[in-house]
Amino acid sequence: MPPELVNKIDDMMKADLLEWHRLWFGWLLTATALVVVGLTLEGGELWYEMRSISRSKFRFFRYRTVILERRVEWARIIAFIGWGLIVAGVAGEMFTEVMISDADRNIEAFDAIVLAENQREAAFAIEGAAQAQKENSELKITLIKLRRSSGWRYLSPQEQAELVKALRKYSKNRVVIEFKEGEEERKQFGGNFTTVFDKLHWNVSTWTPSGGLFSAGITIGVVDPSKPPPAALALKIALENLDFPFFSKIEKAPDAQEIKDGPRYFEVVIGENPQ
Numbered sequence: 001m002p003p004e005l006v007n008k009i010d011d012m013m014k015a016d017l018l019e020w021h022r023l024w025f026g027w028l029l030t031a032t033a034l035v036v037v038g039l040t041l042e043g044g045e046l047w048y049e050m051r052s053i054s055r056s057k058f059r060f061f062r063y064r065t066v067i068l069e070r071r072v073e074w075a076r077i078i079a080f081i082g083w084g085l086i087v088a089g090v091a092g093e094m095f096t097e098v099m100i101s102d103a104d105r106n107i108e109a110f111d112a113i114v115l116a117e118n119q120r121e122a123a124f125a126i127e128g129a130a131q132a133q134k135e136n137s138e139l140k141i142t143l144i145k146l147r148r149s150s151g152w153r154y155l156s157p158q159e160q161a162e163l164v165k166a167l168r169k170y171s172k173n174r175v176v177i178e179f180k181e182g183e184e185e186r187k188q189f190g191g192n193f194t195t196v197f198d199k200l201h202w203n204v205s206t207w208t209p210s211g212g213l214f215s216a217g218i219t220i221g222v223v224d225p226s227k228p229p230p231a232a233l234a235l236k237i238a239l240e241n242l243d244f245p246f247f248s249k250i251e252k253a254p255d256a257q258e259i260k261d262g263p264r265y266f267e268v269v270i271g272e273n274p275q
Helices: 003-057 069-149 157-167 184-199 230-240
Strands: 174-179 203-207 218-222 248-252 265-270
Touching: 003 069, 157 184, 157 230, 174 184, 184 203, 184 265, 218 230, 230 248, 230 265
Parallel strands: 174 203, 174 265, 218 248
Antiparallel strands: 218 265
Protein backbone atom coordinates (compact mmCIF):
# COMPACT_ATOMS: atom_id res chain seq x y z
CA MET A 1 0.00 0.00 0.00
CA PRO A 2 1.43 3.44 -0.89
CA PRO A 3 2.68 5.43 2.14
CA GLU A 4 0.48 8.40 1.19
CA LEU A 5 -2.64 6.22 1.36
CA VAL A 6 -1.56 4.71 4.68
CA ASN A 7 -1.03 8.18 6.15
CA LYS A 8 -4.44 9.30 4.86
CA ILE A 9 -6.16 6.31 6.47
CA ASP A 10 -4.31 6.96 9.75
CA ASP A 11 -5.44 10.59 9.71
CA MET A 12 -9.06 9.60 9.10
CA MET A 13 -9.00 7.04 11.93
CA LYS A 14 -7.43 9.57 14.30
CA ALA A 15 -10.08 12.14 13.33
CA ASP A 16 -12.87 9.63 14.06
CA LEU A 17 -11.43 8.82 17.48
CA LEU A 18 -11.08 12.51 18.34
CA GLU A 19 -14.65 13.20 17.17
CA TRP A 20 -15.92 10.34 19.37
CA HIS A 21 -14.01 11.84 22.31
CA ARG A 22 -15.43 15.33 21.62
CA LEU A 23 -18.97 13.90 21.43
CA TRP A 24 -18.84 12.38 24.91
CA PHE A 25 -17.02 15.38 26.32
CA GLY A 26 -19.95 17.50 25.10
CA TRP A 27 -22.39 15.19 26.87
CA LEU A 28 -20.27 15.45 30.02
CA LEU A 29 -20.60 19.23 29.93
CA THR A 30 -24.37 18.83 29.44
CA ALA A 31 -24.62 16.52 32.46
CA THR A 32 -22.62 18.96 34.56
CA ALA A 33 -24.94 21.78 33.46
CA LEU A 34 -27.95 19.68 34.60
CA VAL A 35 -26.38 19.33 38.03
CA VAL A 36 -25.80 23.07 38.24
CA VAL A 37 -29.39 23.83 37.17
CA GLY A 38 -30.73 21.28 39.62
CA LEU A 39 -28.81 22.81 42.51
CA THR A 40 -30.07 26.22 41.52
CA LEU A 41 -33.69 24.99 41.50
CA GLU A 42 -33.27 23.54 44.97
CA GLY A 43 -32.21 26.94 46.19
CA GLY A 44 -35.85 28.16 46.50
CA GLU A 45 -36.81 25.47 48.99
CA LEU A 46 -33.65 26.11 50.98
CA TRP A 47 -34.48 29.82 51.04
CA TYR A 48 -37.87 29.20 52.66
CA GLU A 49 -36.32 26.66 55.06
CA MET A 50 -33.77 29.25 56.22
CA ARG A 51 -36.52 31.85 56.67
CA SER A 52 -38.51 29.39 58.79
CA ILE A 53 -35.47 28.64 60.93
CA SER A 54 -34.76 32.34 61.42
CA ARG A 55 -38.35 32.92 62.62
CA SER A 56 -38.06 30.18 65.22
CA LYS A 57 -34.59 31.13 66.44
CA PHE A 58 -34.66 34.94 66.40
CA ARG A 59 -37.45 37.05 67.94
CA PHE A 60 -36.64 39.92 65.59
CA PHE A 61 -37.78 37.90 62.56
CA ARG A 62 -40.70 36.16 64.28
CA TYR A 63 -43.30 38.82 63.40
CA ARG A 64 -41.48 40.43 60.50
CA THR A 65 -41.15 37.38 58.24
CA VAL A 66 -44.20 36.12 56.42
CA ILE A 67 -44.09 32.74 54.70
CA LEU A 68 -46.88 31.90 52.33
CA GLU A 69 -47.66 28.21 52.24
CA ARG A 70 -48.59 28.37 48.56
CA ARG A 71 -45.11 29.64 47.68
CA VAL A 72 -43.48 27.00 49.85
CA GLU A 73 -45.34 24.30 47.98
CA TRP A 74 -44.18 25.67 44.62
CA ALA A 75 -40.64 25.88 45.97
CA ARG A 76 -40.82 22.21 46.97
CA ILE A 77 -42.11 21.22 43.52
CA ILE A 78 -39.32 23.17 41.83
CA ALA A 79 -36.78 21.66 44.27
CA PHE A 80 -38.04 18.17 43.39
CA ILE A 81 -37.49 18.93 39.71
CA GLY A 82 -34.03 20.19 40.59
CA TRP A 83 -33.34 17.00 42.52
CA GLY A 84 -34.32 15.01 39.46
CA LEU A 85 -31.98 17.07 37.32
CA ILE A 86 -29.15 16.50 39.80
CA VAL A 87 -29.71 12.74 39.77
CA ALA A 88 -29.81 12.70 35.96
CA GLY A 89 -26.75 14.95 35.76
CA VAL A 90 -24.69 12.89 38.19
CA ALA A 91 -25.64 9.65 36.42
CA GLY A 92 -24.81 11.28 33.10
CA GLU A 93 -21.43 12.43 34.41
CA MET A 94 -20.59 8.90 35.59
CA PHE A 95 -21.57 7.36 32.25
CA THR A 96 -19.86 9.99 30.09
CA GLU A 97 -16.66 9.81 32.16
CA VAL A 98 -16.54 6.07 31.46
CA MET A 99 -17.03 6.69 27.76
CA ILE A 100 -14.41 9.47 27.71
CA SER A 101 -11.94 7.24 29.54
CA ASP A 102 -12.55 4.52 26.95
CA ALA A 103 -12.06 7.05 24.13
CA ASP A 104 -8.80 8.23 25.74
CA ARG A 105 -7.55 4.64 25.90
CA ASN A 106 -8.45 4.11 22.23
CA ILE A 107 -6.60 7.27 21.21
CA GLU A 108 -3.55 6.31 23.28
CA ALA A 109 -3.55 2.80 21.80
CA PHE A 110 -3.86 4.21 18.27
CA ASP A 111 -1.02 6.68 18.89
CA ALA A 112 1.14 3.86 20.26
CA ILE A 113 0.48 1.77 17.15
CA VAL A 114 1.27 4.69 14.84
CA LEU A 115 4.43 5.50 16.83
CA ALA A 116 5.61 1.89 16.69
CA GLU A 117 4.94 1.79 12.95
CA ASN A 118 6.83 5.06 12.44
CA GLN A 119 9.73 3.73 14.49
CA ARG A 120 9.82 0.56 12.38
CA GLU A 121 9.73 2.62 9.19
CA ALA A 122 12.49 4.87 10.54
CA ALA A 123 14.58 1.84 11.44
CA PHE A 124 14.06 0.39 7.95
CA ALA A 125 14.95 3.77 6.43
CA ILE A 126 18.12 4.04 8.53
CA GLU A 127 19.06 0.47 7.65
CA GLY A 128 18.39 1.15 3.97
CA ALA A 129 20.42 4.37 4.09
CA ALA A 130 23.28 2.57 5.81
CA GLN A 131 23.18 -0.20 3.20
CA ALA A 132 23.07 2.36 0.39
CA GLN A 133 25.98 4.24 1.95
CA LYS A 134 27.93 1.00 2.26
CA GLU A 135 27.23 0.08 -1.36
CA ASN A 136 28.15 3.60 -2.43
CA SER A 137 31.42 3.40 -0.50
CA GLU A 138 32.20 0.02 -2.03
CA LEU A 139 31.44 1.43 -5.48
CA LYS A 140 33.72 4.39 -4.85
CA ILE A 141 36.50 2.07 -3.69
CA THR A 142 36.04 -0.07 -6.80
CA LEU A 143 36.14 2.98 -9.05
CA ILE A 144 39.23 4.32 -7.31
CA LYS A 145 40.90 0.93 -7.60
CA LEU A 146 40.18 0.85 -11.32
CA ARG A 147 41.43 4.40 -11.71
CA ARG A 148 44.57 3.74 -9.70
CA SER A 149 45.28 0.50 -11.49
CA SER A 150 45.40 2.32 -14.80
CA GLY A 151 47.31 5.40 -13.59
CA TRP A 152 50.40 6.37 -11.63
CA ARG A 153 50.97 4.83 -8.23
CA TYR A 154 50.83 7.08 -5.18
CA LEU A 155 50.25 7.13 -1.45
CA SER A 156 47.43 9.47 -0.43
CA PRO A 157 47.87 11.67 2.67
CA GLN A 158 45.60 9.29 4.60
CA GLU A 159 47.63 6.26 3.50
CA GLN A 160 50.87 8.01 4.43
CA ALA A 161 49.42 8.73 7.87
CA GLU A 162 48.48 5.04 8.25
CA LEU A 163 52.04 3.98 7.37
CA VAL A 164 53.49 6.48 9.86
CA LYS A 165 51.19 5.10 12.54
CA ALA A 166 52.18 1.50 11.75
CA LEU A 167 55.93 2.28 11.76
CA ARG A 168 56.05 4.80 14.59
CA LYS A 169 57.50 2.43 17.17
CA TYR A 170 60.54 1.64 14.97
CA SER A 171 63.33 4.22 15.26
CA LYS A 172 66.88 4.86 13.96
CA ASN A 173 66.40 2.99 10.71
CA ARG A 174 68.39 3.74 7.58
CA VAL A 175 66.50 3.43 4.31
CA VAL A 176 67.56 3.79 0.71
CA ILE A 177 64.80 4.45 -1.81
CA GLU A 178 65.88 3.20 -5.22
CA PHE A 179 64.29 3.73 -8.61
CA LYS A 180 65.53 4.03 -12.19
CA GLU A 181 66.68 7.43 -13.31
CA GLY A 182 64.31 9.29 -15.57
CA GLU A 183 61.19 7.39 -14.49
CA GLU A 184 58.85 10.14 -13.24
CA GLU A 185 56.12 7.77 -12.04
CA ARG A 186 58.61 5.84 -9.88
CA LYS A 187 60.20 9.09 -8.70
CA GLN A 188 56.86 10.47 -7.52
CA PHE A 189 55.94 7.17 -5.84
CA GLY A 190 59.34 7.03 -4.14
CA GLY A 191 58.81 10.62 -2.97
CA ASN A 192 55.70 9.46 -1.11
CA PHE A 193 57.82 6.93 0.79
CA THR A 194 60.41 9.65 1.51
CA THR A 195 57.67 11.81 3.07
CA VAL A 196 56.60 8.91 5.32
CA PHE A 197 60.14 8.09 6.45
CA ASP A 198 60.98 11.77 7.04
CA LYS A 199 58.01 12.02 9.40
CA LEU A 200 59.49 9.06 11.30
CA HIS A 201 62.85 10.85 11.46
CA TRP A 202 64.63 7.95 9.78
CA ASN A 203 67.87 8.32 7.86
CA VAL A 204 66.59 8.38 4.27
CA SER A 205 68.56 8.60 1.05
CA THR A 206 67.72 8.11 -2.63
CA TRP A 207 69.63 6.21 -5.30
CA THR A 208 68.69 6.52 -8.96
CA PRO A 209 70.86 4.24 -11.10
CA SER A 210 70.67 4.72 -14.84
CA GLY A 211 70.67 1.01 -15.59
CA GLY A 212 70.24 -2.38 -14.00
CA LEU A 213 67.41 -4.82 -13.63
CA PHE A 214 64.39 -3.84 -11.54
CA SER A 215 61.70 -6.28 -10.52
CA ALA A 216 58.15 -5.12 -11.12
CA GLY A 217 56.33 -3.68 -8.12
CA ILE A 218 57.95 -2.97 -4.77
CA THR A 219 60.94 -4.89 -3.49
CA ILE A 220 62.24 -4.51 0.05
CA GLY A 221 65.96 -5.34 0.03
CA VAL A 222 67.51 -6.54 3.31
CA VAL A 223 70.80 -8.07 4.45
CA ASP A 224 69.26 -11.38 5.54
CA PRO A 225 65.80 -12.19 4.14
CA SER A 226 65.37 -14.91 6.76
CA LYS A 227 65.74 -12.29 9.49
CA PRO A 228 64.48 -9.00 8.00
CA PRO A 229 64.57 -5.84 10.13
CA PRO A 230 61.34 -5.46 12.10
CA ALA A 231 60.67 -2.12 10.42
CA ALA A 232 61.02 -3.69 6.95
CA LEU A 233 58.57 -6.47 7.81
CA ALA A 234 56.17 -3.94 9.38
CA LEU A 235 56.33 -1.82 6.21
CA LYS A 236 55.43 -4.83 4.05
CA ILE A 237 52.45 -5.68 6.25
CA ALA A 238 51.30 -2.06 6.46
CA LEU A 239 51.39 -1.68 2.67
CA GLU A 240 49.27 -4.79 2.26
CA ASN A 241 46.73 -3.59 4.87
CA LEU A 242 45.92 -0.35 3.10
CA ASP A 243 42.46 0.08 1.56
CA PHE A 244 44.25 0.01 -1.80
CA PRO A 245 47.06 -2.41 -0.96
CA PHE A 246 50.51 -2.51 -2.48
CA PHE A 247 52.06 -5.96 -2.43
CA SER A 248 55.83 -6.23 -2.00
CA LYS A 249 58.47 -8.92 -1.60
CA ILE A 250 61.46 -9.11 0.69
CA GLU A 251 64.72 -10.10 -1.00
CA LYS A 252 68.44 -9.92 -0.33
CA ALA A 253 69.92 -6.52 -1.13
CA PRO A 254 72.55 -6.69 -3.92
CA ASP A 255 75.22 -4.89 -1.87
CA ALA A 256 74.36 -6.63 1.40
CA GLN A 257 78.02 -7.51 2.14
CA GLU A 258 78.94 -3.84 2.37
CA ILE A 259 76.16 -2.91 4.80
CA LYS A 260 77.34 -2.55 8.38
CA ASP A 261 74.04 -1.62 10.09
CA GLY A 262 72.09 -4.53 8.62
CA PRO A 263 69.57 -4.99 11.48
CA ARG A 264 68.32 -1.43 10.91
CA TYR A 265 68.89 -1.09 7.18
CA PHE A 266 66.73 -1.90 4.21
CA GLU A 267 66.05 -0.67 0.72
CA VAL A 268 62.76 0.19 -0.97
CA VAL A 269 63.21 -0.56 -4.65
CA ILE A 270 60.51 0.89 -6.88
CA GLY A 271 60.06 -1.18 -10.03
CA GLU A 272 57.66 -0.67 -12.88
CA ASN A 273 53.95 -0.60 -12.18
CA PRO A 274 52.77 -4.24 -12.48
CA GLN A 275 49.19 -3.20 -13.26
